[in-house]
Amino acid sequence: LITMATLLTLDFLSLSAIQERNSWELILIISGRLLSIGTFLAAAVLLFQGLWSLFPSYTRWLLVLGASLIPLLSLANHFSNLYWKQPLIDLVNNLTLDGKFNLRVELEAAGITHSPLLVVVAGLTIIALVGGLYQLLQRASLRFNFRLRTTSAVLIGLGLWIGAIAQQGLSMVSMRKHVWQDEHTTFDLHLGLLRPDPGLEKLSIDFTRTMTGSQEELLLSGPTPKLERTPDVYVVMVETWRTDSVRPEVMPFLSQFAKTECQQFKTTFAGSNCTPVSWYTLFHSRVGIDWRESLREDESIDGFKGSYPLRLLHKLGYRFSVRAVCDLSYKKMCDLNFGRNHKLADRFLDAPMIPGNLDVPEREVVIMDDLKRELQDSPKGGKLHFISLDSAHYNYYWPSRDFTPIHEDCSAINFSALKPTAKQIREVVKRYENAVNWIDRQMEDFIKHLKSTGRYENSIIILTGDHGEEFQENGSWFHCSSLRREQVEVPIMIRWPKWVTTQPNQDLVSHMDIMPSLLDALGLDSRYFSGMAGYSVLGSHPGEALLSTRWPGKSGIGLSLVANGMKANFKASKLWLEGIPETIHFMGWTDFADRPLDPEQLRNKRSYPDTLKEHYGTSIERHFQRFQISN
Known part of the structure; x- marks a missing residue:
C-alpha cells in the first residue's frame, strides 16, 4: 500500500506536465495510472512470493532489499526527472558512457563537494532505513492478517492488466494524439501494451561523417604547406556560459570586447548540451552524435591520436599547452581531443596536478598565472593555448578574498523547494551572475596582460562556453537535459588579427565552425577543412547547424537542425547506447526561443522530409545519406 501510494502520488504530481487535457482525457489518464500501477504491484507481489519460496533462507534478505527499494x-x-529532466535509468547509464565509472570525478563534475565515502555511507544508511521499515511493515501485516490468497492475487492482477489494455485502447481511439503522446512521455510505467508513435513522422536515416578517418589520415600523411603567419592562438572554454549573461551589468568587459574587437555573429550555438560532447564538436568539428563511437578509438593499438585539426596544426609546427581546473580524465576528454596522455600538448595542467585544498577560483588563478609565466619565457607565435575555466559551473563560484561580487543577496539552490518561487530562482541566478562576473574580470586581466606584453595584436583569441544552464525556465535546473536555448546558446567570440581582413557578419555560428575558421585564417587550402562538419566563418556560411546530444533528458530530443530562426527537433530512443540511431522521430518545429510553430502551415500539404530538406537542405545533404519516411 505504501509503494502504491508513493507511485500514485508521484504520478499525480506529474499530471501538470500534460497540457490542454480535457475532462475525458483526464479521466482516462488517471484510470490508466491506477490500472498500470495496480498491475505492476500485483505482479511484483506474486513474483516476490514465488522467489521467496525458491530462495534459501540465508539469501532472502536480497528479496527484502529489492522490495523495499521500489518506493x-x-x-x-x-x-x-525534477532536477535533471532525465529518468533515473538514463542518468545511471550516462555515468558510464565512456566505459568506466569514477565516483569522485562524477561528483566533481556534478558540482557535489562531498567526498565519495560520505556519499556511499549516506546511500547505504538510507537503504538500511528503508529495509528496516520493510521489516516493521511485514510484522504489522502478519499481526493484522493482511493477506491474500494466490489465486485471488492472480485474478486481481489479470483484471487490472486487462483494464490497462482497455484504457490504452480507449486512449488510442478517443484521446487526441498529442495528449496521448504526452501521457506516455510524462509517466514511465505503462502496462497497456498499446503505445502512440512519438512525434509527427518516423524517419529512416543513415548518418554519414562529413570527413572519414581515412580522409583525415590521407591529408595528414601528405606534404603540408609552410604557414606564412603563425600567430599565437588562445582558446578559452568557460564552463556553463549562457549567451544572455554577456550584458554590461554582468560582464562589462566581455560585452564591450565582443562588440568592438570580435567578428560579429547573430546567434551562436554549442555543439551539444554537455561538456564532453561539446568539446568533441569543437576540437574535431564533428557532430556530437559521433562522440560515443569515437571513444572506441582507444581500443586500437595506438590509442587516441587526438583530433584531426589539432594533429594538423601540430604537423604544421604549432605546439600546445592545456590548462584546466577540472579533471580532464572525465569522459576521456583529454585523450579524445589531445591524444593519449595528452601527447599533443607539451604543457599540461589539470585538477589532479594542482595543489590540494584550493577551491575553483583559486585553481583558476593558478592556471592563469602558470600561462603568464610560460608566455614570459616563450617567443611570440606558433603556440595554441587552451584554458578551461569552471567557476560558472554549479555551485557557481567566485573568490572569497580580493573580489567584490556584483550581488550580495544571492543563494544556492534550495532542493527542498519542489516549486521554487521567482524570488528563489532569481537568488540562484544572481549567484551565477557573480560567477560569470568573476570570469569577466579574469579575461579582462588576461587580455590586458597580452596587450602590455605586446602579444595581443598578432594573436587569435577564441572565447566560448561548453553549454548553457537552465534556471527553471522549463521546470528544471542545470544542463544535460535538453537542446533548448538555455542549454545550447552560448557565446562564441573570435578576435582576429588585423591582417584577417575579411570578417563577414554571420547569422548563425556553432562550435563546429571554430576549427575550420582557424585553419582558414592561417591560410590553408580549403581541402584541409571543407570536409569538416562546420564551416569557416571567414567565408560563405549556410547559416545552418546540426546539434546533438547523448543526454536528451525526459523529452528524448537528441537532435536539432537549426537555421533561419527555426529549430527542427528529433527524438531518438536510448541515445546512451553505443551505435548511431537509424530511426528518429520528427517532433516538430520551434523558433529559437523554443516556442512551437504550426507544422501544418510550414509544410503546406508537402511531406515532412521534403519540407525539412527545403529549410535545412545543406545540413541534411551534408550529414545524412538517407533521410526518408520509415516504412
Missing part, C-alpha cells in the same frame, strides 16, 4: 527508486526517479 525509494521511484522517489529517486522522480527527483532525477
Whole structure:
C-alpha cells in the first residue's frame, strides 16, 4: 500500500506536465495510472512470493532489499526527472558512457563537494532505513492478517492488466494524439501494451561523417604547406556560459570586447548540451552524435591520436599547452581531443596536478598565472593555448578574498523547494551572475596582460562556453537535459588579427565552425577543412547547424537542425547506447526561443522530409545519406 501510494502520488504530481487535457482525457489518464500501477504491484507481489519460496533462507534478505527499494527508486526517479529532466535509468547509464565509472570525478563534475565515502555511507544508511521499515511493515501485516490468497492475487492482477489494455485502447481511439503522446512521455510505467508513435513522422536515416578517418589520415600523411603567419592562438572554454549573461551589468568587459574587437555573429550555438560532447564538436568539428563511437578509438593499438585539426596544426609546427581546473580524465576528454596522455600538448595542467585544498577560483588563478609565466619565457607565435575555466559551473563560484561580487543577496539552490518561487530562482541566478562576473574580470586581466606584453595584436583569441544552464525556465535546473536555448546558446567570440581582413557578419555560428575558421585564417587550402562538419566563418556560411546530444533528458530530443530562426527537433530512443540511431522521430518545429510553430502551415500539404530538406537542405545533404519516411 505504501509503494502504491508513493507511485500514485508521484504520478499525480506529474499530471501538470500534460497540457490542454480535457475532462475525458483526464479521466482516462488517471484510470490508466491506477490500472498500470495496480498491475505492476500485483505482479511484483506474486513474483516476490514465488522467489521467496525458491530462495534459501540465508539469501532472502536480497528479496527484502529489492522490495523495499521500489518506493525509494521511484522517489529517486522522480527527483532525477525534477532536477535533471532525465529518468533515473538514463542518468545511471550516462555515468558510464565512456566505459568506466569514477565516483569522485562524477561528483566533481556534478558540482557535489562531498567526498565519495560520505556519499556511499549516506546511500547505504538510507537503504538500511528503508529495509528496516520493510521489516516493521511485514510484522504489522502478519499481526493484522493482511493477506491474500494466490489465486485471488492472480485474478486481481489479470483484471487490472486487462483494464490497462482497455484504457490504452480507449486512449488510442478517443484521446487526441498529442495528449496521448504526452501521457506516455510524462509517466514511465505503462502496462497497456498499446503505445502512440512519438512525434509527427518516423524517419529512416543513415548518418554519414562529413570527413572519414581515412580522409583525415590521407591529408595528414601528405606534404603540408609552410604557414606564412603563425600567430599565437588562445582558446578559452568557460564552463556553463549562457549567451544572455554577456550584458554590461554582468560582464562589462566581455560585452564591450565582443562588440568592438570580435567578428560579429547573430546567434551562436554549442555543439551539444554537455561538456564532453561539446568539446568533441569543437576540437574535431564533428557532430556530437559521433562522440560515443569515437571513444572506441582507444581500443586500437595506438590509442587516441587526438583530433584531426589539432594533429594538423601540430604537423604544421604549432605546439600546445592545456590548462584546466577540472579533471580532464572525465569522459576521456583529454585523450579524445589531445591524444593519449595528452601527447599533443607539451604543457599540461589539470585538477589532479594542482595543489590540494584550493577551491575553483583559486585553481583558476593558478592556471592563469602558470600561462603568464610560460608566455614570459616563450617567443611570440606558433603556440595554441587552451584554458578551461569552471567557476560558472554549479555551485557557481567566485573568490572569497580580493573580489567584490556584483550581488550580495544571492543563494544556492534550495532542493527542498519542489516549486521554487521567482524570488528563489532569481537568488540562484544572481549567484551565477557573480560567477560569470568573476570570469569577466579574469579575461579582462588576461587580455590586458597580452596587450602590455605586446602579444595581443598578432594573436587569435577564441572565447566560448561548453553549454548553457537552465534556471527553471522549463521546470528544471542545470544542463544535460535538453537542446533548448538555455542549454545550447552560448557565446562564441573570435578576435582576429588585423591582417584577417575579411570578417563577414554571420547569422548563425556553432562550435563546429571554430576549427575550420582557424585553419582558414592561417591560410590553408580549403581541402584541409571543407570536409569538416562546420564551416569557416571567414567565408560563405549556410547559416545552418546540426546539434546533438547523448543526454536528451525526459523529452528524448537528441537532435536539432537549426537555421533561419527555426529549430527542427528529433527524438531518438536510448541515445546512451553505443551505435548511431537509424530511426528518429520528427517532433516538430520551434523558433529559437523554443516556442512551437504550426507544422501544418510550414509544410503546406508537402511531406515532412521534403519540407525539412527545403529549410535545412545543406545540413541534411551534408550529414545524412538517407533521410526518408520509415516504412
